[in-house]
Amino acid sequence: MELYRSHVLVCEGTGCHCSGSADVIQKLKEELEKHQLENEIKIVSTGCFGLCEIGPIVIVYPEGAFYSGVKSDDVPEIVSEHLLKGRIVKRLLYHDHVTEAGIAKSLDEVEFYKKQMRVTLRNCGVINPEKIEEYIAFDGYRALGKVLTEMTPVEVVEIMKASGLRGRGGAGFPTGRKWEFAHNAPGDKKYVCCNADEGDPGAFMDRSILEGDPHSVLEAMAIAGYAIGADQGYIYVRAEYPIAVKRLTIAVAQARNLGLLGKNIFSTGFNFDIELRLGAGAFVCGEETALMSSIEGSRGEPRPRPPFPALKGVFGKPTLLNNVETYANIPQIILKGPEWFASIGTEKSKGTKVFALGGKINNTGLVEIAMGTTLREIVYDIGGGIPGGKKFKAAQTGGPSGGCISAENLDMPIDYDSLTEIGSMMGSGGLIVMDEDNCMVDIARFFLEFTVDESCGKCPPCRIGTKRMLEILERITQGKGKEGDLENLETLAKNIKASALCGLGQTAPNPVLSTLRYFRDEYNAHVYDKKCPAGVCHALLQYTIVKDLCTGCTLCARECPVGAISGERKQPFTIDQDKCIKCGVCFEKCRFNAIEKK
Amino acid sequence: MSVSSVFSASAVTDNKEKFAKLQEVIERYRGMEGPLVPVLHEAQEIFGALTLDVQKYISEALNVPVMQIYGVATFYSQFTLKPKGKCKVSVCMGTACYVRGAKKIQDKLVENLGIQVGETDKDGKFTLEATRCVGACGLSPVLLVNDDVYGRTTPDIVPNIMDKYRKA
Known part of the structure; x- marks a missing residue:
């Protein structure tokens, strides 16, 4: 084995990739060659470090120097100063990573990581996901070996039950029980499926796991195959995630090559293989029965349950379906024991949860926390608070199926049940501030x-009902709301929840119900006062010029696309409200804050 | 029955190479369970769109009714029946991008390109689309032009970006 004196880890997750990490790697290669360091220093392309906001991220070991926002122009300096002369390039270090004395702290001390607990993301940003050897070096496929050589399928199911793991796709169904159903289902052909159709807007947990640690999912699926008696697995992954698809394809080929997938795995006579199936852009395919229809090559429409997939799933055979993040927990549970897993989290929600932090927050990115952490800790300690010193209004979880957590619940410990109680849901883990x-x-x-x-x-409840709700909401945001609208919304919502066929329809009214519950004043302001307190809904806004602040510079009048602003030079101008189309150009252009938006 | 007997023979002869490629794809997936979606993915890659001729060819070769293929092709947003412009411009309309002003980026593009969302311009140069979350929420709002990703965009820089592709 070759030894290197230094390792340079470069994040190649989607976030950093989009910020230009491929250029950084290319430049690193060139510079290392130039200084003839290519045999001393190893470049490792890794998955996501979590702090997507400040990418591309580069970490140099053994020092553990955490460089952020690295551009390819910065690379020569890192190579000549740090890698050649051993002097850390302080100007590129992540700001929270430097102590007042100017010394680099260890990563665990950085606020963003301090309160996190990385179980499913343990290898993300640590190993090269395109090299199976690196996964194996971090205990990879040891859990599969242990299961195949030391345990019966029933024992595996029992471990899953004892761990208390619940489905990370959103609904939180106990994983062990799901495995038990599939194990007990009669039939000689069964399937194991992985739901990697992460469709919630603003959620990218599963993508980061697939990009950063694809083998953990493959290993877990093989373990599941053994537990339920299946020899074939399918990963249904979004076509919108090209990097994840590429790394999964590589991972499957490497695992087959080493005999960790395929026939007679670990010489135990157990056969298991995995195929990828690409989605084609349909959110509903994240619903389990729709996903199965799609794998079969049909329109991704849900089917009524029962029969449940555990009895009749893909191609009419018993099928076990879990989400990516659920699978990523499993090798750890096997290796460290169900007691270890059950010791993390709250009474009814065990383990950790990955959240994709986005929206109005300083540290957007990926965080993994123990269940029971409060929203305040996530937003302020890990997330670094809200940009521009603005006030926290709400956090949205669960995407289009979820709801809002308002400021009054900032200190509530987050787990499946507490979120459901306040009218939101865990969902897959998107958390938009x-x-x-x-x-x-x-x-x-x-x-x-x-x-x-x-x-x-x-x-029909979903097809027609949600459309009617949208029409009402559109009217309200256009200033045409009327008495009775809010009550109609509530009635429609209740009926759709009760009668829609699948999870998509049943949860579609949640964002409306939850905002009505916590922000009814805001709805009332729109409907009755025809005002948008946040100043977002165009039709309800009015732009006026504050006389005392206007210098009569004429800029706004020149920029106004409809000629609604008039006045005399060096005198206060006025806006003709009948002509104004509320485009906001004057508001943006005025240098004296003389335009008021109400 | 031969494939060409079902529809205009000229469609196949005009695009001989492409249909030969499609035939290879079909042979590769033949025998696999549920081959339709992967075949459509690759067919679109070859032809740029799933036109009726392409659907009919696949129908014959896989022995699946055209009706069913049409149903699948129109169900999924990634499949298109009409060819798209050379530059596919899409604004991420995921929640994170939306709360950080993706709508303003979209409005600017409508103005700049002179087409509505979902349309292709006359020259077949630009297609404007709204896309679902691309998962680059850390860089919101995100604008994509083909495979190029522009993060932290503002309406002001939209014209510059578009000019780059107009010249290309």
Whole structure:
């Protein structure tokens, strides 16, 4: 084995990739060659480190120097100063990574990582996901070996039950029980499926696991295959995730090559192979029965349950379906024991949860926390608070199926049950922070627009009902709301929840119900006062010029596309409200803050 | 029955090479369970769109009714029946991008390209689309032009980006 004196880890997750990490790697290669260091220093392309906001991220070991926002122009300096002369390039270090004395702290001390607990993300940003040897060096495929050589399928199912693991796709069904159903289902042909159709807007946990540690999912699926008696697995992955698809394809080929997938694995007579199936852009395919229809090559429309997939799933055979993050926990549970896993988290929600932090927050990125951590800790300690010193208004979890957590619940420990109780849901893990500039009625409309667009059209409550709700919301945001609208929304919501065929329809009204519950004042302001307190809904805004601040510079009048602003030079100008189209150009261009938006 | 007997023979002869490629793809997936979606993915890659001729060819070769293929092709948003422009411009309309102003980027593009969302311009140069979350939420709002990703975009820089592709 070759030994290197230094390792340079470069994040090649989607976030950093989009920020230009491929150029950084290319430049690193060139510079190392130039200084003839290529045999002393190893470049490792890794998965996501989590702090997507400040990418591309480069970490140099053994020092553990954490460089952020690295551009390819910065690379020569890193190579000549740090790698050649051993002097850390302080100007590129992540700001929270440097102590007041100017010394680099260890990563665990950085606020962003301090309160996190990385179980499913343990290898992300550590290993090269395109090299199976690196996964194996970090205990990879040891759990599969242990299961195949030391345990019976029933024992594996019992471990899953004892761990208390619940499905990470959103609904939180106990994983062990799901495995038990599939194990007990009669039939000589069974399937193991992985739901990697991460469709929630604003969620990218599964993508980061697939990109950063694909083998952990493959290993877990093989373990599941052994436990339920299946020899074939399918990973249903979004075509919108090209990097994840590429790394999965490589991972499957490497595992087959080493005999960790295929026939007679570990010489135990156990056969298991995995195929990828690409989605084609349909949100509803994240629903389990729709996903199975799609694997079969049909329109991804859900089917009524029962029969449940455990009895009749893909191609009519018993099928076990789990989400990516659920699988990523499993090798660890086997190796460290169910007691270890059950010791993390709250009474009814064990283990950790990965959240994709986005929206109005300083440290956007990927975080993994123990269940029971409070929203305040996530937003302020890990997330670094809200940009521009703005006020926290709400956090949205569960995407189009979920709801809002308002400021009053900031200190509530987050787990499956507490979120359901306040009218939101865990969902797959998207966590979007909103500040005072976001209009909650507009957000509800945004989600409804999404569901209407993605409704498959099979059942009327979802196809027609969500459309009617959207129409009402559109009217409200256009200033045409009327008495009775809010009550109609509530009635429609209750009926759709009760009668839609699948999870998509049953949860579609949640964003509306939850915003109505916590922000009814804002709805009332739209409907009755025709005002949008957050200043988002165009039709409800009025731009006026504050006389005392206007210098009569004429800039706004020149920029106004409809000629609605007039006045005399060096005198206060005025806006003709009948002509104004509320485009906001004057507001953006004025240098004296003389335009008021109400 | 031969394939060409079902529809215009000229479609196949005009695009002989492409249909030969499609035939290879079909042979590769033949025998696999549920081959339709992967075949459509690759067919679109070859032809740029799933036109009726392409659907009919696949129908014959896989022995699946055209009706069913049409149903699948129109169900999924990634499949298109009409060819798209050379530059596919899409604004991420995921939640994270939306709350950080993706709508303003979209409005600017509509103005700049002179087409509505979902349309292709007359020259077949640009297609404007709204896309679902691309998962680059850390860089929101995100604009994609083909495979190029532009993060932290503002309406002001949209014209510059578009000019780059106009010249290319």
